[in-house]
Each structure stands twice: as C-alpha cells, then as structure tokens.
Amino acid sequence: MNRLSSKLVELKNTNQKALVAYLVAGDPDLDTTLELMHLFVKSGVDVIEIGVPFTDPIAEGPTIQRAHDRALKNDISLKMILDTVKKFRTVDKETPIVLMGYLNTFISHIDMVKSADSNSVDSILVVDVPGELNLETYGISNPNINTISLISPTTKEERVESIAKNSTGFIYYVNLRGVTGSSNLNIDEIQKNIARIQQYTDLPTMAGFGIKSIEDAKTLAAYSDGIVIGSSIVEMIDEESLTKEFGRIGKYLREMKTAIS
C-alpha cells in the first residue's frame, strides 16, 4: 500500500487524528527545507505537504504567495524538490509526503512525475484541476503516487460523489471561501460539509485553510480525520529565516499534535 494510505489507515485504527504540515520548497533554501522536514516529523507531524512554488499561485493568500516568490528567487524547480525528497528518504522512509502545486509546473515535468519510484513523494494535489477531472488525463499518473482532491464549501452535493471517486489519498476539505491564510472559519458549516463528504467515501477527510490557533485545530479535528496547517508555519519560517532557529515551530507543532490527540 502507498505510504500515505497506510499511514492514514494506521492513524484511523488507533483513533488518532493526522497532523499535516505545509511548507514551500526552497523557502528560504532547500537545505533549510530538508532540515524543517525532519523537524516537522520530530514534532509530531504525520504527513508533510510540500508546496511547489509557482509564479501565479491563485489559491494562496499573501503569506504563502511571498514564500513562493522567495523560493522562485532561488530558481527552485520540481527536479530540485524531488532531489531533496530523495535526501530526506535516506533518513526517513516512513513519513508520507504530498506535493501541492499548480498544473503548469507539473505538466512541465511530466517525465519526472511518471518516473518517481516508491522512495519519493507519495501523493500529488493539483490546486487548479477540479476534482472530478482525472489527473491521468494530464499525464500525471504513477502507480506509486496517489492523488488528492479538494472539496470546498461551494461544492454541490452531486459533485461530491464524483470528486471522491477520483481521489485516492484523502479528501482535502477547504474550510472557507477564500485563499490560504484567511480567517473566516464557520465551524457549523465545516462540520456539516465534512459529515456530508463522509457519506460518500471511506477516504479520510482533512480540514485545511484558515487553521491557526490551537483552539481551531482542536475543534476541527473533532469533525475530521486530521488538519492541515500552512500559513502560520510559513510565517514563522520567514521570521526565523535569518537566524534559522526553528525551535518555535517545533513547539507550535507539538502543541498542535497534543491538542488534536
């Protein structure tokens, strides 16, 4: 079984919620990305989500946009990201890795995506391909890599089913109408929508976008199979990018993991 799928099954069987943590590859540089990935795991992160930088990240708020820009100043490419994942895998063969990005960067590196072996990334989430479309249509197919689809508060019920069918990793529920880093969580709506998704699929559902506080994490973990933290980590990475003292991030993640356990 795919590394991500087996991890999620394991969590479910032990009644645990998944902590998914996001960073942008190459922000501020790839060595730091590698260091942070290990720090994430040490601090209780179950799944690492790596943002693939793109010039026009339309689903991102200002914090993550700026991280994409910083990474692009270093000319980070998908090849360099996969090389970093290889290095990570020499030490860590367990932690699932999801790549999150935009279609144009993936189709520009289709051969690399196709030839990735089981010792690389485990899943791909393409933000600008609607979930009922199959990523295979765009050449994004690899038996070692599964795909994750997004469902949002505006997704109509009749589409939930077809999107769920095309997803093989987990369902990523977008908590809000807005970009990453927004802060307009409507807890009742989230609870209702995740319950609706779970009627149509056995796949785990992760809640992402807009989760910053320990309180949010705790509340949303109760309704989902796990939570995704992005902007608040990316902001701390930026603030500590000169000192490279990332202890704060470790502490924050440990608190998050405890809160959702």
Next chain:
Amino acid sequence: MASDNFNFPDKEGFFGEYGGKFVPETLMYALEELENTYNKLKDNKDFIDEFYKDLSAFVGRPSPLYFAQRLTDHYGSGSIWLKREDLNHTGAHKINNTVGQILLAKHMGKKRIIAETGAGQHGVATATVAARLGLECHIYMGAEDVRRQSLNVYRIKLLGAQVHPVDSGSATLKDALNEALRDWVTNVDDTYYIIGSVTGPHPYPMIVRDFNSVVGKEVIEQSKDLFGKMPDAIVACVGGGSNAMGIFHPFIDIKETRLIGVEAGGKGVATGEHAAPLNDGTPGVLHGARSYLMQDEAGQVKDTKSVSAGLDYPGVGPEHSWLKDVGRAEYVAVSDDDALKAFHEVTELEGIMPALETAHAFAYLELLMKELDSSSNVVVNVSGRGDKDINTVAEIDGIKF
C-alpha cells in the same frame, strides 16, 4: 446571439486542445452558475433586445467603418478602413463586453462587481456600467500599470469604484488577474467577476467573444455597403485577444478575408523581452485556461515587456491559440518603437489618436500594404483612443508637464 458559423467551445469549454476550466474548486460552482445563466439568456429575445438597446443608446453603436484617406495615400496601395471602436462611450471596445456582462450580473442578482485591468480601459468600462446600475465595484490593477495609466485610475475613482493596486509578481495585468481571482474565491456568493478579455476559465472566453462579436458583424454589413465585398484582410492588436476575437469571429467562415493578430513585440521578439506568446510561447495553463503562454522550462510564467499596458500579458485567449494552430489566423508581432512611430503617424495623418495597443495593429500596415495588391481593402480594428497614453508618450518623448 452566438454565431452559428463556428461551434467551439465544446461542452467542457475547449477550443481544440485549448481552454478548459482550471480553477480552484471553490470557483467551480460560480462558473457553472454563470454558464447556465448565459446559456439560458443568450438566445432570449428580451435579453438580446436589452443588450442591443444599451449598445445603441449608451455605447453609441454601430461604430463607423471609416475610410482613412491620408493613411491610404501614405502607403500608396490598397484601401485602409478603420473600424472606429475608439468612438465608443469610454473610448474602447471594452465597453461592449461590460455592457453585456453587467446584464448577466443583474440577472444573477449579484451586488458586488470586480474586475482586473491593465491599461485601465476595462476598469473604466466596468466602473461605468457598475455606476449605471448602482453596484459596488472593485478594480484590481498592477502597481506598475497604476503608475503608467494614472489618468484612467482617476477616471475609475470618479466613477465611484475602488482601485486596488497589486504589488505581487510583476505588478502588471497578470498579477491583477491573480488578485481578482483571489477576491472572487473569497466573495464568491455575492460577487460577479467581469473578466476583460477572451481569457480565463470557460465560459468567459466564449461570453466575452460573443459580446464583442457585434464588431465583426457590423463590419460584414458595412463592407458590403461601402466597398461591395468582404475585406481582404482584418488587422487587430492582441493582448488577451478580445478586440481581435470580436472582429475575427464572424469572419471565421469567410475564407477570403485574412485575419491578422498583432502581438506586442516589446524590445523585439528575438530579445525575449516582449509580450507575444503566440509568436514565442508554448502551450501552458494560466488563469484557468490552457493556451499559448510565455513560460520557462520549469513551467514558471515569464515577465513580459511592452510599452502598452493593455498588451503586457504573458498569455492569450484560448481561441486564438486554436486559430493559430489550424492556420485560420496569422499572428505577428511589432516592437515598442514601431508601435510608437505608428502612434504619431496615425495621429498626424488622420487626426485620430490611437491607443498604444491599437498602434501595434497600425504598425503592421507597413509590411502588410507592401504585400497586398493595390485593389485590397484592409480593415484595422481601432480598439481604442490614445488619450490615456498621453503621459506615457510624453515621458518617452522627454516632455514634462
């Protein structure tokens, strides 16, 4: 009102292999809602009547097809005709689309209007129709464009809309589009996004084309009346491609008419510093559609360069990509310098000051008129007037006010 002579886009929004709907999930329902509304209204007689009434009484259509005597004499061959979109209310073709889309917004009960703008013409045209209906309006504009199109920025503000300068990326049109899409994702329930060109996800390329096609339809009738046959060539500038698509589309089946789109060559296509994806790009996905795109090998979108804010865009409408591949339209590029030269030439010879975007179309006449035989009728789509560009031209000419 969709033209019967051409069946694209298909149900998924593709023109051949170009187009589609590559957007974050949150926008899917909004696009579907828009598509359903448009499909319901586009052949509805009341809706069409209302659209044409506004085009006539508010925009001032039909715009004339005008014989450019001195420009014709200047080239000494053929006949040059000007389709006078510069005479429209607000000074460009952009109003044809906004008048149509605001009717869709009204039918959908949307209270808040957003748009992106490059040269500011689409921003002005959007703020204008929003003011007319008393709707809240927000315009996203690259910070660099806010600077070089300051007259239009002030016009937009006078019309009661809010201008949001966009600093991210290259601070031009593409970044304004990114920011407008982010606004739409956030406020999707009550907001109508009026895209300003034949770009973006389906159904926008189709809707914007259809509303602008009034231009080409008028040219067919006017050509019959004025010179008794169809033009030998139509020339239009291409940024996102809406003025070109509007005049080309009714001619797609009229094979005797050459369709020529002129992109922004910036410092020259060979230098890489330009905004000419159909001349020097490869297919890619940006802003919800697959189309020719200026991108590097890693799939990152390149910065563009053009003296004209309205053409300073790394992508192009998907239907143009299709017309290029099947060979029905030709796409060329002219440099900043040649466009500026044409701007002065047309102003002095015809008493018509074209927008810098439009000046690109005029600049191509230099080559085209030599190539055509002397009985040829050539139509130039005068997409807009140049008042907005006076500051830019003065700065280049070293003049301070």
